[in-house]
Amino acid sequence: MNVALILMTAALVVWLELPRMLREREQRELWGFSVLLLLGVGISLTQTFISDIPTPLILVASLLKPFSDFLTAIGLIQ
Amino acid sequence: MKRILGLLLLTLAASFLLSGCWNRRELNELGIAVAAGVDKVGDKYRLSVQIAIPGQVASKKVGSPQAPATLFTSEGDTLFEAARRMSQSSPRKIYFAHLRMFIIGESLARQGIAEVLDLLFRDHEFRTDFYFAVSKENTAEETLKIMTPIETIPANKLFTSLQTSEKIWSPTKAVTLDELINDLSSKGKHPVLTGLEIRGDKNIGEKKINVENIYTPSHLVYSGFAVFKSDRLIGWLNEKESRGYRLILGDVKSSVNHVKCRDQGKVVLETLRTSAKVKGSMVKSRPHINIRFSAEGNVGSVECSGLDLTKPETIQKLETEMEQMTVRLIETVIQKVQTEYKVDIFGFGEAIRRSNPKAWKSMKEDWDERYFPNLPVHIQVDYHIRRTGTISDSFLNEIRETR
């Protein structure tokens, strides 16, 4: 049910945006559009199958941890 | 073609959105809780919720058999569970956003109320505008069963009567949730709640007979303050002490007091507008409290003869008497609390904290035990009599002469 809904919405988005891009021959736009849409549909589909996806923020948090620790050490943040 | 399809989709989307939301709660599906009471039975909470019956409130029928409100009770290990368990007996989901009164049974109050308050503060349905009271000697459940005249829903009676008496008669105070939590989490002030008593026979009070005659054999009366040591009730103040307490808080809008008049009668003064400034100071590394109390009043009634109100001296004399009386009122309650309860319910610690945060830091841990009981309090009262009501000299003077 959810998968069908996601695919239908994706089809709707394509139907809404695609004709104009083809008409105007917007090559780069088309590439960006497809990559992002696939990514979005991908995330949505994963979400329907795996209920507990880890948030991408964990990655960011570990990336910034040294700087954050430094700021904590000099007392700028708590 | 594209337009029509777009419109079709829009209509479809709208039909999803306009059909309503998950949390819709129709009025006819809600049981509107107007008062709640909590008692401790063993180690369980006993929750009693008074629910208004809308049809009974609105109906103009005379002598309808149903009471305008009903009471559901349930027990649970925690308050929240008890509240949800109530759905086993209540036909509708109970809705707490219109709560007017929250009654705490004395036995629970003696064991601590903090756990109960967390739910009230955390849950989104409870607002912060209902009043608290402690049911004295009786359980909260019994208190909520009493039928009341005029305001047929007892919770409304309790709410309006507390609101009114706070305004025109000083020994009660309407405390809301946020004030209570502020007091509880402050180290320099302990909370105080108004007590609620059942006067008369409570067995009759539960029956409709109670409101069928002009005289109601049993009624609900606010009386005196419950003194808390952090979240536990440790004792009560009587009416006089309660008045003194309210005077220190300085939020009395109006009240009446009497002073003796020429040793044979009484003069009543109606106090309007008061203000109290509680200032803390450190003198020789000892905390001191200065209370500056000022009030304005009118002569309310004269119940003695021979008092010449036309003379300025008389007014001055009345003013000094009233000032002395007020000092006595304030002193009595401070003394009683200092010697008997040893908890700072006046916010003196807060006053010290405001004026001298550094000194407070070193004292706050044993403020109640060490500093508060022997805290010197200096009271200065300023009382001004402005007017004498609609007459000047009392006609009692003439009666005396012709007698």
Next chain:
Amino acid sequence: MPNVKISLRQLTIITALFMIGTAILIVPSALAVKAKQDAWIAALIGIGIGSLILALQLLLSRLYPDMNLVQISEKLLGKWLGKSVCFLLLLILFLGGPVAVLQEIGTFLTVQIMPETPIQAIIILFGAIVLMGVRLGLEVLARSAELLFPWFLLLFLSLSILLFSQVKWENALPILEQGPGPLIPAVCSFISIVYLPNMILLMIFPASVNRQSEANKAVFIGSLIGSLILLLIVILSILVLGPTITEKTMYPSYLLAQKINIGNFLQRIEVIMAVMWFITLFFRISFYFYATVAGYCQIFNIKNIQPLVIPLGWILTTLAVFIYPNVMFEHNWEARTWTPFSFIFGLLFPLLLLGLHGIRKIRSKGAPKKSRFPE
């Protein structure tokens, strides 16, 4: 980039609404947790320091008046380094900015008003409006901001006036009880919530304002309006609710709206007041989102941003559902990661760019054969 122009007044309003954004909901408790009753002092200092930082950010746009942030960094850092640095910064900003704010509005509604409604429903509905706005373009967003700002002001002013009778001055005493120490983290969190993300405005306005010379002034006025409103809400929370309650509640300004009671008659209007937060949150998400889309289009040399709005918006909405697994994670993230990141993005990054600009200028002076940079 599409050739849209917005007026100076619209720019002022955009800046103000963008700054007020989520801050109006969370700033009072974020400050009171650290500075207690001195939260307003922290806000005041924050406005001072924040304005300096804003001036720094605006200096960049003065030096490169017809370029946006990505173009400036491409120019100063070199094409590929500039592109990749911007890519990374915009990615984190996207996750911590629009995605997080979109979840914030879902959390706010589920916590305070509709606890049983699935958060997905709220997020998808609100996300759809944002998508619609951004897809219609900057001009439409700016005009709707112009239309909605008076409503916001009306609600905000009525909130402040209706609460004035409940102000308790002693709640603000004693001043500086804990000394000035706790003010530092409070000021930092104020700046990081309110001022540092303003850097993203450089993605929006320099190329889209019709009178560039006055644009900086417009942004500055907007930031002052926004920060004064925030200062007022902090002061009101402290004076009406007291520091303890402000610190403990998640959304003190909602509690403030609940406190309104004029003569038992004008009361229970908090849901009307909530419209105020819908307005500011909408513009916060929209401009964040617009800036990321525009930034990515710039990085990948895409001229028309419109087709990318819906796919990226899709990612925005799906991510918003699970971006914070729980509230504790959110608090921790905001304190430990978002604040440092906003310092990198809003302070260190412009400083780096300005430094590079300075070096280039000295070099070009040393070697007069090279053509000078336009200023």
